[in-house]
Each structure stands twice: as structure tokens, then as C-alpha cells.
Amino acid sequence: MAQADRDRLDGRRALVTGGSKGSGRAVVARLRAMGADVWTTARTMPDAYDRPDRFVAADTVTAEGAKDVAARIAEGGPLDILVHVVGGSSTPPGGFAVITEEQWLAELNLNFLGAVRLDRALLPAMLEARSGVVLHFGSIQRELPLHDATLPYASAKAALRTYSKGLANELAPRGVRVNTISPGGIRTEAFETFVDTLTDGSGRTREEARQSIVDALGGIPLGRFASTEEIADLVGFLVSDRASAVVGAEYVIDGGTVPTV
Template sequence: MSTTERDRLDGRRTLVTGGTRGSGQAVVARLRELGADVWVSARTMPAGYERPDRFVEADTSTPEGTDTLARRIAEGGALDILVHVVGGSTTPPGGFAAATDEQWLTEINLNLLGAVRLDRALLPAMVEAGSGVVLHFGSIQRQMPLHEATLPYAAAKGALRTYSKGLANELAPHGIRVNTISPGGIETEGYEDFLGKLAEASGGTREEAEQGVHAALGGVPLGRFARTEEIADLVGFLVSDRASSIVGAEYVIDGGTVPTV
């Protein structure tokens, strides 16, 4: 597919957090394809990583980690684009009564405060430059919370969305666009592993396991989850000049999983 000038991100100084696997990895590939100068962060640099000169090892769920990352990025001046992809859930199953304070704080640190701290450190330079784009990764769980194991995650993503909207209102007059992308299920390597484990435990096939996952969500009208490349295409659009009047929006990409308006 051909690109035009308005799709291009040539030379734009970019940071993608959580860019080594899943959606983040696809986002990094897409933004580099569009010409951006992309820095990547994760807790661990994969063996043989192709751009070690553009990689920062940092745990963005901790103040020390975001501090390390922000300092390293700030050495080169202001960012043009910040895509905060990191997020996830590690709370064990068992419903509301099983989730401890510690697990709640883990989810809030990972899914909300990482973005808050990184923005606080890096966005003042964007404000000074008078332009920039920020994208936060939410989840459809902010409006369709699942209670068995991911309620703290869902609540943290809900708070992230509210924060993102307020930040957008505050920074738009300074030339900075802040938006949220909220995926439903994504066909990541992690998801394939999960399906494999489900199939093994039940003695069924991968397809049967997948049908069970879709059924637990009330069905996925499209019949499949989003591909990481599709997530990356949406990100590529939202950070480009084509999206220059999109501010404070939430883009849901879920194959129709959320059944309500």
C-alpha cells in the first residue's frame, strides 16, 4: 500500500514503551516503516536485538524505571511522539475478594501510574516545543470489566482513560494531541500460549479453546481478535498528520466485542 506525505513520520523522535512483543513490537515496526526515529523500552532487551542503540531497559511500573527511561530520552531533546503501550494483568483468579491490596497496587502502577509518571517527565519538553502526539493504550475492559481475575486491571484502565481525556484537554492548547486506543482481544504470542494451555488442560483443540474465550466475552462479532498489525495501523494513523484534529478520543479496536454504544 502506498503512503503519502501526510502518512509519513520521517525523523520524528518517538518512544514506544513495551515495544518488544505483541502490539508494541508491531507498532515499532510500523512507525519505523513510516520513517520515525523510534526508541523502544521494556524490562529486558531481547537477545540479538536489532537496534540496541535505540533501546532502554526500564520497568515502567516503578518510579525508578520511568525516571531512568525519561532521563535517557530527555538527553536527546523533546519527543515528537510518545506511545505508551505497556500494560497487562497478573492478578490471580478468584473475584473481588481474592485481589489483595498488593495486587491492586501492582495493576495501578503498571496500567496507570507508569503513563502518568512518564508523561509528567517527558511532556513539559513537548509543551515547550509547542507540538507532539501522545497515545495511551487502554482496554475495552474499562467499559466491559471482567471480574474473575482482571477487575483491578479494568479499573486501572478506566482511570487511565479518564486521565488521558483530562490531559488531552489540558495540552491541546499547547499543540499536543493526546488520545487513547482501547483494544479488545489481540492475537499476540501471549494469547497463542494461553490458548495452547487451555486446549491442553481441556483436551480440546486450539479452535475450541478460542471459541470458549470468545463465548466468555459474550461473543466476538468479527469472529476473531485483532491482529497486532491492525493495532499498529491504527497507531500509525493516530500519530500522523492525518489525525491532526483528533484530540481526547478513544479508539476502540475490538471486532465488535463491546455490544453496546
């Protein structure tokens, strides 16, 4: 295969969850630029979305939503690429004592079980074709949990990483590669919303709230968060033929935040 062809995804079908904004939107754009036929799903289709025929409006947090997405995608045959970007945290600040049963379940469904359900529905066709790539979005919080407001999120991402590694070992001999991306801070709308959560009623300015996040992580040697385009660059590599021997790996993209012992 020519070197240039290893960067291309022509003729391949991809699904990106959470593809309507932030990192998901950047990933959709990157995979399309690489030649893939990209589907995306989110709860609501954005206004004036340019490819409504490739958008499935569904809530993959629920079993019914995952089933709806899988049924729509299956109409076109097996996927070649499945990228689970959807995730986030809505837990209020205040530590473990303020986290309700409902909040724990909501975070686990959004950040872990939603991916498991969609994998269960879509992977059998990939395995039958003996070809495919699955990419789970984790988080450095599986190692550096921020206890004040995102403990359920961090716990769910830790579970996702363990699941992803076990799944990779099982599926690699059958032609399907599974890997994980674990970002640190990313400059997205969701991050700004989290900053708002930390400022509400706390008396802190937005800049103080931002700095508190950096301080809680122990600092960022690079001095900044990653951009969504930088996240998409890494996704593009991992789903391409250039990464054909990468299996069960976790790629951390955090500006050096996680310390190395």
C-alpha cells in the same frame, strides 16, 4: 503538505513502551517504516535486538524505571511521539476475594500509574516545543470488565481512559494531542499466557479457555481477534498528520465486541 507526506514521520523522535513483543513490537516496526527515529523500552532487551542503541532496558512500573527512561530520552531533546503500549494482567482467577493488596497495586502501576509517571517526565519538553502526540493503550475492559481474573486490570484501564481525556483537554491548546486506543482481543503471546492461566487446574482445554474469554465478552461479531499489525495500522494513523484534528478520542478496535446502544 502533499498527501503522501501526511503519512510520513521523517525527522520525528518516538518512544514506544512495551516495544519488545506483541503489539508494541508491531508498533515499533510500523513507526520506523513511516520514517520515525523510534526508541523503545521494556524490562529486558530481546536477544539479537536490531537497534540496541535505541533500546532502554527499564521497568516503567516503578518510579525509578520511569525516571531512567525519561533521562535517557531527554538526552536527545523533546519527543514528537509517545506511545504507551506496556500493560497486562497477572491476577489469578477466582474473583475479587482472591485479589491481594499487592496485586491491586501491581496492576495499577503497570496499567495506569506507569504512563502517568512517564508523561509527567516527558511532556514538559513537548509543551515547550508546542508539538507532540501522546497515545495511551486502554482496553475495552473499561466497559466490559472480566471479573474472574482481570478486575484490577479493567479498573486501571478505566482510570487511564479518564486521565487521558482530561489530559487531552488540557494540552490541546498548547500543541500536544492526546488520544486513546482501546483494543479488544489481540493475538499476542500475552493472550496465550492468559489462556494458560485460565486452564491451569481448571480442567478446561485451551480451546475451551479461549472460548470462555469470547463468551465473557459477549462474542466477537467479526469472528476473530485483531492482529498486532492491525493495531499498528491504527497507531500509525493517529500519530500522523492525517489525524491532526483528532484530540481526546478513544478508538476501539475490537471486531465489534462492545455493543452499541
